[in-house]
Amino acid sequence: MHLNHMPEAVLEAKNLRRKYRDVVAVDDVSILVHPGEVVGLLGPNGAGKTTTINMLLGILAPTEGSIRIDGSDLAHDRTEALEHTNFSAVYAQLPGNMTVYQNLKIFGLIYDVKDLERKIWDVIGRFDLKRFAHTKHGVLSSGEQTRASLAKALINEPKLLLLDEPTASLDPSTAQIVRETIKTYARKSRCGVLWTSHNMYEVTEVCDRVVFLSRGKLLIEGDPKTLPKEHGKKDLEELFITVAREPLSLDL
Amino acid sequence: MNLRRVYGIYIRQWYLIRDNPTRLFAIFIWIILDIILWGFITKYLDRVGGASFSFVPVFLGSILLWDFLVRVSQGVMVAFLEDFWSRNLINIFTSPIKISEYTAGLTVTSILTSATGLLVMLLLAGSIFGFSAAQFGLLLAPFLLVLFMFGIAVGIVTMAILLRFGQAAEWIAWPITMLMSPFVGVFYPVDILPHWMQVVSSALPPSYVFEGIRAVVFRQSFDASVLVWGIGLCFIYILLAYALFYFVYKKSVRNGLLARHSAESAY
Numbered sequence: 001m002h003l004n005h006m007p008e009a010v011l012e013a014k015n016l017r018r019k020y021r022d023v024v025a026v027d028d029v030s031i032l033v034h035p036g037e038v039v040g041l042l043g044p045n046g047a048g049k050t051t052t053i054n055m056l057l058g059i060l061a062p063t064e065g066s067i068r069i070d071g072s073d074l075a076h077d078r079t080e081a082l083e084h085t086n087f088s089a090v091y092a093q094l095p096g097n098m099t100v101y102q103n104l105k106i107f108g109l110i111y112d113v114k115d116l117e118r119k120i121w122d123v124i125g126r127f128d129l130k131r132f133a134h135t136k137h138g139v140l141s142s143g144e145q146t147r148a149s150l151a152k153a154l155i156n157e158p159k160l161l162l163l164d165e166p167t168a169s170l171d172p173s174t175a176q177i178v179r180e181t182i183k184t185y186a187r188k189s190r191c192g193v194l195w196t197s198h199n200m201y202e203v204t205e206v207c208d209r210v211v212f213l214s215r216g217k218l219l220i221e222g223d224p225k226t227l228p229k230e231h232g233k234k235d236l237e238e239l240f241i242t243v244a245r246e247p248l249s250l251d252l
Numbered sequence: 253m254n255l256r257r258v259y260g261i262y263i264r265q266w267y268l269i270r271d272n273p274t275r276l277f278a279i280f281i282w283i284i285l286d287i288i289l290w291g292f293i294t295k296y297l298d299r300v301g302g303a304s305f306s307f308v309p310v311f312l313g314s315i316l317l318w319d320f321l322v323r324v325s326q327g328v329m330v331a332f333l334e335d336f337w338s339r340n341l342i343n344i345f346t347s348p349i350k351i352s353e354y355t356a357g358l359t360v361t362s363i364l365t366s367a368t369g370l371l372v373m374l375l376l377a378g379s380i381f382g383f384s385a386a387q388f389g390l391l392l393a394p395f396l397l398v399l400f401m402f403g404i405a406v407g408i409v410t411m412a413i414l415l416r417f418g419q420a421a422e423w424i425a426w427p428i429t430m431l432m433s434p435f436v437g438v439f440y441p442v443d444i445l446p447h448w449m450q451v452v453s454s455a456l457p458p459s460y461v462f463e464g465i466r467a468v469v470f471r472q473s474f475d476a477s478v479l480v481w482g483i484g485l486c487f488i489y490i491l492l493a494y495a496l497f498y499f500v501y502k503k504s505v506r507n508g509l510l511a512r513h514s515a516e517s518a519y
Binding site: 058059060061078080082085087089092094095097098102105106108109110111112152 | 259
């Protein structure tokens with residue numbers, strides 16, 4: 001794919017490749033996310049989404065390629081790059097043996113958030129968690145836990161937010177509120193968001209742009225509202241199914 | 253080094269201990285049992301042995317300081333294990349915290365737990381068995397310093413083992429300090445050991461402390477300059493332990509182990 005070298009990109013991942021012995025999990029993937037932009041990272045199970053996110057989060061080194069977050073090279077300026085990043089994923093819940101407030105305080109300190117007390121109550125209010133502030137995370141419902149995890153993800157007012165299926169465990173009403181909250185935050189704070197989801201309705205509603213991964217390669221990208229038509233499909237769901245089952249049938 | 257990040261790691265452990273009585277129980281139960289058990293054993297030895305000296309300061313002093321060393325190393329290890337147990341590794345290692353800040357936070361946590369444990373041991377040993385740490389005079393400070401520093405080094409090595417082999421390596425990590433006990437002469441002079449064990453012993457700073465305890469009690473004199481050597485050794489061990497942990501961390505990021513541990517602990 002061609003990279004549009006816009007200097008203000010908050011995430012600039014270039015030619016990422018990750019190899020495990022003989023298996024190439026991610027191959028020559030480049031992703032740009034601009035301030036205020038919500039980009040959907042889509043693909044079937046095993047396509048390389050989590051491997052890509054792990055590389056963007058700094059817990060997995062790419063075999064090749066580079067990652068810059070808000071201008072900082074993740075490989076060389078890890079702390080500077082991750083100060084402006086945060087993430088939430090269904091597989092990365094907060095410690096269940098601490099309260100919502102305690103978790104936010106700990107991560108607020110770790111992210112060196114200024115005016116922390118105000119920020120804690122701000123994100124608690126934003127995700128409607130006030131009545132659970134002093135409840136242990138582990139006893140919350142899965143939806144409440146997801147909201148607490150999202151509150152942690154916004155505690156440092158990140159410039160890059162990585163969300164791995166953020167609404168997977170939410171009921172439709174809460175999911176809609178969470179989508180709105182994150183979209184509003186992204187627009188107001190000029191935060192770039194990389195969002196993975198298997199809910200194509202959600203992706204169409206939230207994302208400004210989507211990139212499809214299949215078998216570790218970046219296959220197609222574009223506007224989720226126009227991309228299906230460009231490939232002769234009626235909607236994003238049908239396009240997703242084609243990418244998952246018959247990627248070679250796409251006219252690329 | 254950002255002290256707020258160090259404080260963040262420390263306060264997590266403080267919340268856990270403060271809000272959960274079973275964790276307090278875990279800090280105190282073994283040391284209380286050790287002091288009571290060894291206190292009565294020494295009293296019994298005093299009665300039947302007909303020794304011209306009291307066993308209390310030797311055995312009870314040694315077990316108290318040995319327990320302190322174990323508490324220090326486990327203080328670091330348990331705080332690290334907490335991130336495995338609470339499925340928090342991914343949140344920690346995707347944050348901007350530096351390895352030095354994380355390690356410093358765990359060390360400060362260990363100071364809290366080991367110092368509290370030491371205080372309880374001193375109170376218990378003093379009130380029930382008449383043990384007084386004052387008999388070691390000013391040497392008590394370097395004794396504790398050597399054991400604390402060495403405990404931190406051992407704690408960091410166990411962190412490296414856990415990070416390399418995953419949570420399953422808990423069963424290697426827990427008894428790691430005990431593996432050293434035959435070499436450091438907690439209960440007997442080092443010169444009773446075979447030569448090769450004495451060589452190992454000379455490389456382990458706690459052996460200088462336990463030799464020192466016996467020297468103070470039996471000869472009322474001790475060449476404190478060996479403790480300077482012990483402190484120097486400890487300093488080197490802390491640097492080596494930190495370098496090992498840093499190396500294992502970097503390698504885990506390169507070979508995907510860190511992502512794998514995070515995933516394994518998350519499900």
